[in-house]
Amino acid sequence: MPKKNKDDLDFDYKYGFSMPDTSVFQTKRGISPEVVFQISKIKNEPDWMTKKRLKAYEVFLEKNMPPWGADLSKIDFDDIVYFIRATDKQKTSWEDLPAEIKDTYDRIGVPEAEKKFLAGVSAQYESEVVYESVNKELTKQGVLFCDMDTAVAKYPEIVKEYFGTLIPARDNKFAALNTAVWSGGSFVYVPKGVHVKLPLQAYFRINAERFGQFERTLIIADEGSSVHYIEGCTAPIYTTDSLHSAVVEIFAKKNARVRYTTVQNWSNNVYNLVTKRASADENAIMEWIDCNIGSKVTMKYPSVYLKGEGARGEVLSIAYAGKGQHQDAGAKMFHFAPNTSSRIVSKSISKNGGRTSYRGLVQIQPHATNSSVYVSCDALLMDEESRSDTYPTMRIMENDVQVQHEATVEKLGEEKLFYLTSRGITKNDAEGILVNGFIEPVTREIPLEYSIELNRLMQLEMSGSVG
Amino acid sequence: MKFTYITEGKKGKHSVTQPGESIFFIHNYSGAVEISIKSPNAKVYIYGVYIGKKNDNFTLNTIQHHKVGESVSDLLIKGIFFDESKFHYEGLIRIDKKAQKSNAYQKNQNLVMSKDVFVDSRPYLEILANDVRCTHGSTTGQLDKEQLYFAKTRGLSEKVAQKMLLEGFVGDIFNKMEETGLDLSVIPNEVRNLSLLN
Numbered sequence: 001m002p003k004k005n006k007d008d009l010d011f012d013y014k015y016g017f018s019m020p021d022t023s024v025f026q027t028k029r030g031i032s033p034e035v036v037f038q039i040s041k042i043k044n045e046p047d048w049m050t051k052k053r054l055k056a057y058e059v060f061l062e063k064n065m066p067p068w069g070a071d072l073s074k075i076d077f078d079d080i081v082y083f084i085r086a087t088d089k090q091k092t093s094w095e096d097l098p099a100e101i102k103d104t105y106d107r108i109g110v111p112e113a114e115k116k117f118l119a120g121v122s123a124q125y126e127s128e129v130v131y132e133s134v135n136k137e138l139t140k141q142g143v144l145f146c147d148m149d150t151a152v153a154k155y156p157e158i159v160k161e162y163f164g165t166l167i168p169a170r171d172n173k174f175a176a177l178n179t180a181v182w183s184g185g186s187f188v189y190v191p192k193g194v195h196v197k198l199p200l201q202a203y204f205r206i207n208a209e210r211f212g213q214f215e216r217t218l219i220i221a222d223e224g225s226s227v228h229y230i231e232g233c234t235a236p237i238y239t240t241d242s243l244h245s246a247v248v249e250i251f252a253k254k255n256a257r258v259r260y261t262t263v264q265n266w267s268n269n270v271y272n273l274v275t276k277r278a279s280a281d282e283n284a285i286m287e288w289i290d291c292n293i294g295s296k297v298t299m300k301y302p303s304v305y306l307k308g309e310g311a312r313g314e315v316l317s318i319a320y321a322g323k324g325q326h327q328d329a330g331a332k333m334f335h336f337a338p339n340t341s342s343r344i345v346s347k348s349i350s351k352n353g354g355r356t357s358y359r360g361l362v363q364i365q366p367h368a369t370n371s372s373v374y375v376s377c378d379a380l381l382m383d384e385e386s387r388s389d390t391y392p393t394m395r396i397m398e399n400d401v402q403v404q405h406e407a408t409v410e411k412l413g414e415e416k417l418f419y420l421t422s423r424g425i426t427k428n429d430a431e432g433i434l435v436n437g438f439i440e441p442v443t444r445e446i447p448l449e450y451s452i453e454l455n456r457l458m459q460l461e462m463s464g465s466v467g
Numbered sequence: 468m469k470f471t472y473i474t475e476g477k478k479g480k481h482s483v484t485q486p487g488e489s490i491f492f493i494h495n496y497s498g499a500v501e502i503s504i505k506s507p508n509a510k511v512y513i514y515g516v517y518i519g520k521k522n523d524n525f526t527l528n529t530i531q532h533h534k535v536g537e538s539v540s541d542l543l544i545k546g547i548f549f550d551e552s553k554f555h556y557e558g559l560i561r562i563d564k565k566a567q568k569s570n571a572y573q574k575n576q577n578l579v580m581s582k583d584v585f586v587d588s589r590p591y592l593e594i595l596a597n598d599v600r601c602t603h604g605s606t607t608g609q610l611d612k613e614q615l616y617f618a619k620t621r622g623l624s625e626k627v628a629q630k631m632l633l634e635g636f637v638g639d640i641f642n643k644m645e646e647t648g649l650d651l652s653v654i655p656n657e658v659r660n661l662s663l664l665n
Contacts, residue, residue, distance in 0.1 A: 366582065381597035384564070390592035394605060399579035402608040409594045409601040 013294075015108060016267050018236035019100040019207055023126065025085040029210075030078040033057060036180050039083045043149055043183070046156060056169035056179035063173035069359065070297040070328045075271055080212040080243055082181045084126035090147070091131050101125050108234060110203050113449060118230075119198035120145045124215060125205050127183040138196060143227075144189040145200055148216045151187035158189060162218055166249040166277050166305070174273045178214045178247040185215030185246065190225040190256075199228040199261075199447060204244075206235035206270065212243040219249070221256035221284075228259040230447070234294070237267040241296065244270055250278035250286065254308060257285040263450055265457070266294040268324060274300045282308030282337075289445055290317040292327050293457055301359060303332030306340035306368075313342040316442045320458070321354030321386070330360040330391075335368040335401075346377040347439045349458075350386035357389040362403065369400040377407040380438055382431075432459040470653055473500055483509045483538075490514065490649055493527070493544070494658050501530040504569075507537040512647060514640045515544035518661055519552025519584070526555040531573065533566040536596070540570075545637055546577045548584040557589040560603065564595040573603035578610060578636060637661060 025042065027035045036057045040050040065072055091097050094111050105111060105123055114121045120134040122145070129147035138145065144155065151159050169179040186202045206213050221227050235242060244266060252258045258278065266272055272295040278286040288302035304313030315331035333342035348356035358377045379388040390407045412434050420430035436443070436455050443451040469489040473479060479500040483489055486508035493500055493515035504511055517525055531540040546554050560571040577586050590603040610632050618628035641659060645651055651659060 379594070381594065381599075384567070384597045386597060388592070388594045390590075390603070392590060392605075394586070394588045394607065396577075396579065396584075396586040396588075396607050399582045399584055399609055401579070402606075404604075404606050405588075405590065406604040407590070407592060407602060409592055410599065411597045 013237060013267055015234035015265065016237035017107070018238070019104055021208060022098055022100055023084045023086050023208070024088050026081055027083045029081050031057075031080070031082055031181065035082055039181055039183060042085070045152060048160065049152055052164065053180050056176050059169045060173060060176035060180055063176055065173060066299070069299050069357075070326045072271065072273070072297065074241065075243060079210055081208065081210060082212050082214070083183055084208055084211060085128055086125040086207075087128075087130045090129055092133050094131060097130060101130055104205060104207065105131070105203070108203065108205070108232075113201070117198060117447065117449060118201050119196055120200040122147060122186050122202045123205070124184045124202065124213075126208055126211065127213065129184050135198070141194045142191040143194060143196060144187065146187050148185040148187050148218065149183065151218070155187070155189070158220070159187070159218065162220060162249065162251060164249075166251070166279055167247050167275050171275060174245045175247055175275045178216060178245050178275070181212070182214045182216035182247065185217040186219070186229070187217070188219040188227060188229060190221045190227045192222045193224045195225065196227040199230045201230045201232070204231060204233040206242055206244065206266075209238045210240045210242060212245065215246045217246065217248040219258060219260070220251045221253060221258045223253045224255040225253075226257040228261065230261045230263070230450070232263045232265070234265050235267045235270050238269050240269065242270045244272045244274070246274045248274070248276040252278060252280045252284035252286045254282045255284060256281070259287040259289065260302075261289040261446060261450070262291060263446075263454065264292045264294055264298065268294065268296050270295045272298040272300065276300065276302040277305065278303070278313070279305040279307050280311035280313055283310040284308060285312045285314075287314040288316070288331070289442065290315065290329065291442070291446070291454060292317070292319045292329050293454070295327075296324065297326050297328070299328045301330045301332050301361075303334065304342065305334045305336065306342065307336050309337045310339045311337060312340065315344045315346075316445055317346045318439050318442050318454075319346070319348040319356045321348070321350050321356045323352040323354060326355045326357070328357045328359055330358050332361040333363070333373060335364045335371045335373070338367065338369045339371065340368060341372045342374070344375040345441060347442055348377070348379045348388060349382065349435060349438070350379070350388050351382035353385040355387040355389070357391060358407070359391045361393045361395070362405075363395045364398050364401050364403065366397045368398050371398070371401045373401070373403040375405040378438070379407070379409040380435065381409065381411050468648060470649060472653065483511055485509065488512070488647060490644060490647060492644065492654065495523075495525060497526045499528040499530070501532065502540065503532045503534055504538045504540060505534050507535055509538040511538070511540040512644075513540065513542040514644060516637050516640055516658070516661070517544065517546035517548075517554060519546065519548040519550075519554055521550045521552065523552040525553070527557070529558040531560045531571055533562045533569040533571060536565065536567040536569050538566070538569055540572070542573045543640060543643070544575045545640055546575075546586075547580060547633055547637065548577065548586065549580045551581070551583040553585045555587045557591065558603070559591045559593065560601055561593045562596050562599050562601065567596045567598045569596065569599045571599070571601045575605045577607040578633070579607060580609075
C-alpha cells in the first residue's frame with residue numbers, strides 16, 4: 001500500500017468556504033464600555049439589560065483567564081469584532097435571505113434538514129439570527145421558540161426571571177464576556193405537559209474573520225414537558241483566529257425532559273469556550289449530547305445541577321482532536337438532592353499530534369442520599385505524536401451513595417485491525433470502522449441524519465492514516 | 468523483589484532503575500509518593516491501605532511516571548473512612564512520549580462508613596505515547612447492602628458481618644502482596660490486623 005504524505009492528512013473541511021462580507025453594521029474592533037453600550041443600543045434593549053451588560057463588562061475585566069486547561073494565551077481580546085449585523089431584518093423564508101447567506105445554508109444543508117425532520121429552525125449568521133421558522137402546531141400549543149433578542153423584547157418577564165440565574169456573569173471570565181456582548185442564540189419555552197416531538201434546531205455560522213460570536217441560549221421546559229434541541233456550528237478557514245463563547249442555561253422543571261445535542265464542527269481557527277449548565281428539578285431528566293470535532297481549542301464542560309429528588313443527568317460526549325487541535329471537554333454533575341443519578345460517557349480520539357483532555361467534576365452534597373454516579377472515559381491514541389489526558393474529580397460528602405469512575409487509554413486493537421485487513425478491507429477503512437464502532441455508544445443517541453454525517457466525518461478524518 | 472514501606476516520616480520519592488518486581492506499600496501516609504520508572508521490564512506494584520477515624524485527614528498524591536517503556540505499574544489504594552475523617556487523593560499516571568509499550572493501572576476504592584466523611588478522589592492520566600494501555604478506576608460508596616444482608620441471614624450480627632466484609636475489603640491487598648511472593652511479616656502486625664470495629 002503506498003504511503004501517503006503526512007501533510008495530506010488534513011481532510012477536506014467542506015464548510016471552510018467564506019462568503020463576501022455583506023454585513024449592514026459592525027462595531028469597531030476591540031471591546032470597551034462604548035462597544036457594549038452600542039450593542040445594547042442597536043438592539044433597543046430595555047435599561048435592565050443594558051445595565052446587566054455593563055456590569056458584566058466590569059466583571060470580565062476583573063476576572064483572570066483560567067489557570068488550567070488549554071492554552072488561551074494567543075487570544076487577543078482587542079483584535080476581535082464583537083458584533084456584526086448580517087441582515088437588516090430577520091426572515092421567515094430562506095428565499096428572502098441575501099444570496100450569499102442562503103447559499104451558505106444550502107451548502108451546509110440546513111433547509112433540507114428542516115423539510116425532513118425538524119419542528120423549528122433558527123439560523124444565526126455572525127451575531128444575529130437571520131432566519132427563523134416554527135411549526136404552526138407548536139405555536140398553537142404555546143411553545144415559544146425565537147432568538148434571545150426577540151425574547152428580551154417580547155417576553156421580558158420570563159427572560160428576567162431566568163437569565164443569568166444559573167450562569168451569572170461572575171461564573172467565569174468567558175461567561176462575563178458573553179453577558180456583556182451577547183447577541184443571538186435561542187429562547188425556548190415549553191409549557192406544562194407539552195411534548196415537542198420533533199427536534200428544534202439552531203444553526204450557528206461564523207463567516208467573518210477575527211470575529212467573536214456570543215450567542216446566549218435559554219431553554220425552559222415546564223413541568224412534565226419534553227423537548228430536544230440540536231445545535232450545529234461551522235465556520236470558514238482563515239489563518240487568523242475567531243472566538244466563539246456561548247452561554248447556555250437550561251431549566252428542566254419537575255418531570256420534564258430536555259435533551260441538548262451539539263455537533264460542533266468549527267474550522268480549526270476557532271476558539272470555542274462555552275459555558276453550559278442545566279438545572280433539573282424533581283424527577284426531571286437532563287441529557288447533554290456533546291460532539292466536538294472541530295475548533296482549534298475547545299473548553300466546554302456541560303453540567304447538570306440535580307436539585308430535585310429523583311432527578312437524572314446525563315452527558316454523552318465525543319471529542320476528536322487532529323493536528324493543532326486541543327479538545328478540553330468533559331462534564332460536571334452536582335448532586336444536591338436524594339435519589340439523584342448521573343451518568344457520563346466520554347469517548348475521545350487523538351490523531352496527528354492532536355490532544356484530547358477529559359476534565360470532569362462530580363460532587364455529592366451532604367443529604368443527597370442514595371445517589372449514584374457512573375463515569376466512563378475511553379480514549380484512543382492513533383499515533384505517537386498525539387496525547388490524551390483524563391482529569392476527573394470526585395468530591396463526596398455523603399456516605400449513602402455509589403460513585404464509580406473508570407477510564408482507559410489505548411490504541412486501536414492490532415488484532416481487530418489485522419482481522420479486518422485479512423478480510424480484504426484496506427487499513428484506512430478498517431481504522432474508520434473501528435473508530436466508528438468506538439464512538440457508537442454516543443452516536444446511536446444522535447438523530448440519524450447527524451450520526452450518518454458524524455460517521456462520515458470520522459471516516460474522512462481517519463482516511464489517509466499513515467500505515 | 469524489592470519491598471518499600473511508605474508510612475509517616477518516610478520518604479515518598481523513589482526511582483525504579485532495575486528490571487524485575489518491586490512493591491511499594493503505603494499506609495495512612497500523607498504526602499506525595501512519586502515513583503519514576505526508568506527501567507524496561509520493571510514491574511511496579513503500589514498498594515495502599517487507609518483507615519480514617521475521628522478527625523483523621525489524609526492527603527495522598529501518587530505519581531506513576533513511566534520514563535522508559537516496556538514497563539508495568541499497578542496501583543491499588545483502598546480506604547475505609549469512619550467518623551469525620553477526610554481523604555484527598557490525587558493520582559497521576561504519566562507516560563512520557565518515548566515510554567512506548569507501557570502498561571499502567573490505577574485504582575482507588577473507598578468505603579464511606581459515616582455521613583460526615585469527606586472523600587475527594589482525582590485519578591488523572593497524562594498519556595503522551597500511543598502504544599500503551601492505561602486504565603484507572605475509582606469507586607466510592609458503602610458496604611454492599613446485599614452482602615451484609617446475606618451475612619446476617621447466616622446468623623451473624625450486624626457488627627460481625629460488617630467487620631468481616633471490611634476485613635475482606637482490605638485483606639484483598641495483603642493477599643495480592645502475598646501472591647507476588649512477599650513475606651507479609653515485613654508489615655507490622657498492627658497494620659495487618661487493623662481494628663475495623665467501630
